[in-house]
Amino acid sequence: MVKINQILLESSEKLKGHIEYEIFQHNIMGAIFFKYLSEKIEKENNKKLFKFNINYKEAFEEENIDFYGKTIKKESLENLGYFIKPDYLYQNIISEEGILKKLDDAIKHIEFQKESLNDIFYNVNFENIHINDEIKNIFESILKNINNLEFKNKTYDELNYLMEFFLKKSYTPNEISILLSKLVTIEKNTIENVYDATCGSCSTLMILKEEVNVNNYFGQEINRNNFNLARMNLIMHGINPNNFEIYNEDSTTTRRDLPPIDVVISHPPFLKKWEADEELLKDERFNTYKKLPPKSKADYAFIETMIYPLNDEGIMAVIMSQGVLFRSNAEKDIRKTFLKEKNYIDAIIGLPEKTFNKNIPTCIIILKKNRNKNDGILFIDASNEYDNSSHLNKLRKEDIYKIVETYKNKEEIEKYSHFADINEIKKNDFNLNIKRYVNTYEEKEKIxxxxxxxxxxxxxxxxxxxxxxxxxxxxxxxxxxx
CATH class of the missing domain: 1.20.5 (Single alpha-helices involved in coiled-coils or other helix-helix interfaces)
Structure with a gap:
């Protein structure tokens, strides 16, 4: 059985320098996704048709189409969210002549129940690779190899590798996504609605499935390529298109009327510039805080955007640069509003250095709306416990367990965690720098x-x-x- 990582490594090695990276990305990802859709719909319908001693292809033959084919199409649209006629399945085209043009034509015949998915193959054009006969032959051999992929019980590792390969440095490390998902699912079995205002490929949201049942996914993503990866990723993880809504837009300047959100989990880009137009102060997401975050740093704009639709019993975990904890001017005023008037911040967790490709101090901020005005904040300094055997420092299973248990039990551990009441935070002038609350200094032995x-x-x-x-x-x- 061919693995996704084998396909990616082989194709990138053979096509590197011959085609532009974006064309490579769109078409390889498009082919893998098309193969997934084709295999899934054929297998699911063959199971249903087995008792009638007929297969998917035969169901659409002239003598069977009225009795079997039309029903199968209706059920596929309802249960899978899409329909592909047998003649247009990836595996049925790949052995023919002139596969590039035929695959392009087949994509146009895929029907999605949800109209917003009709553009999911918008940047896929297999004939675009036909630069010369040598490259055409190489690309066709890669497409044929993709046909050997099997998606039965596909492991998260392979799909994560796929997303990480294409997202490169903006991909959230898997262990951080696992930590976020465990923090927001404590004592939960089911989540109705989850949301990420900077969802990337939705790989972080997908980790939630490992912890609890999730009914509906909502996300916004400004980058068109990542927006497309997100929708493909959700479908390839078995999420019915009727159970997700992803928007291609800037979440800080575009407010969606979302349903009440139970869980927010997100890794916004660090220190990103944003529009910060004064007109946005009329927006309900921002006017509570009286000031807009500075144009040079959208961190609080993302926090305010995501806390807004969170329901009163919901929980939000967001990765931020530690600068949001202590920077001055407008950010200090917003922070004081969060603490004095709203008191939404439940916990702050310092992460190890070099956890992300951008080597800046980072943290996880956990927010809740159902806190009392005088509730304190749990500070955890998890920056010193990690695996440093690769180019990025990684949290180990025991590190994740310790963080989650410490948060769950609101436990104080010397040189690791401290529960600060609101008076202590006021004495520090609402500066939330972790080092002010958790003293990790190791006194050297006196000589x-x-x-x-x-x-x-x-x-x-x-x-x-x-x-x-x-x-x-x-x-x-x-x-x-x-």
């Missing part, structure tokens, strides 16, 4: 100067004695030799 001098003197005396012994020994050797 006894007098004892050290005595040890040095003793060593010097011993050296003199050895030198004298050596001198006497050499004299004896000289006498014996003569």
């Amino acid at each position: 006894n100067i007098q004892e050290t001098i005595k040890e040095i003197n003793d060593i010097e005396i011993k050296i003199k004695e050895i030198k004298l012994e050596q001198k006497e020994l050499l004299k004896k050797i000289d006498i014996n030799l003569s």
